[in-house]
């Protein structure tokens with residue numbers, strides 16, 4: 001049962017695992033989604049709940065996913081199956097893997113559409129159309145772009161081709177090479193931009209106050225659910241992405257320490273993105289609650305009014321594109337690894353298959369801002385909004401509960417001891433949070449949200 005490597009390949013070191021997993025974690029969720037949901041939900045109090053969820057629910061579940069992945073060394077579906085059987089439990093626990101692979105399809109289908117918007121903004125910013133632009137021009141440019149089905153589908157397709165290409169090249173040559181260069185660049189760019197925003201906007205403190213002043217009366221159970229969903233989404237938890245990456249992790253690395261490092265980096269990037277975006281928002285008298293368009297309208301506008309904004313704006317969107325691609329490859333990894341195992345085929349075939357299915361589903365999201373913009377699934381939510389809401393706020397937390405319950409209560413203690421022997425100091429805390437805190441907290445948030453609506 002105890003395997004030391006995976007048929008799919010291995011990360012060459014603990015550091016490479018950290019880069020890959022933080023590459024998965026750091027993405028549109030940090031730079032595009034975190035600022036706008038924090039803005040929509042009033043800032044400070046939302047951020048506090050979000051941070052609580054990261055540390056009390058996110059880190060223990062991330063450690064659980066890494067642990068299970070490393071114990072099973074296969075795709076999440078087969079990992080869950082074999083680890084469950086080895087623990088004397090029902091092989092039905094593999095349902096966690098199935099739900100996860102499915103969730104990966106759904107998430108990537110809208111994620112890649114937004115990533116396509118980002119790619120087109122690299123070109124737009126670089127071309128200088130926003131230099132000296134006013135709010136009307138920035139708004140019109142954005143709605144003009146997302147309103148054009150051809151350009152949205154074109155950029156979305158381009159992003160999917162890139163994702164399939166990197167995935168097909170494999171764990172070492174594809175995934176590891178990509179994260180090795182892109183992640184350090186991304187961190188460096190973000191720090192430069194934060195200094196830039198702090199120095200040039202003159203509203204840095206206002207941004208800080210918005211993100212960190214905890215006015216608890218602003219909080220509803222709905223925003224608590226969204227904060228929790230955001231915590232799962234931003235850490236890539238609840239669907240087996242981290243489990244798949246854990247399968248390629250060397251035995252010698254500690255698990256809880258590594259999970260904490262990744263979560264801290266991810267949180268750092270989210271907060272830094274907020275500290276880039278909100279000072280620019282306030283400096284230009286823009287709306288913090290503008291929604292998904294926040295990054296695409298307010299930032300180009302802000303950059304357009306600042307010295308060297310054409311250059312820095314273009315750089316910023318390149319950074320976002322980097323972050324998106326290193327996340328996208330983790331969303332397909334569970335399904336790709338499973339297809340390779342199951343159909344005994346190559347990664348090229350598996351990646352093409354998954355990519356095509358995601359692309360087909362993603363057309364629904366690509367059309368959500370144009371031809372299908374009046375087509376609502378529930379309430380006022382388009383296809384894109386619905387998939388985003390359901391996966392983040394329901395499917396991921398639900399997957400997380402099952403993962404925590406399995407790792408906390410079902411997993412065989414010999415496997416547990418073997419994997420956790422480098423984490424003895426934090427083990428009791430992990431165990432408590434995984435057994436009780438994470439499942440109970442998620443359940444309470446679910447129940448309260450339902451009761452309140």
Ligand code: TRP
Pocket residue numbers: 024025026027028029030107232233234235236237238239241327328330331396
């Ligand atoms: N965490 C990524 C982000 O913040 C998105 C992502 C990648 C993801 N893999 C995932 C989300 C798995 C949920 C599950 O952009």
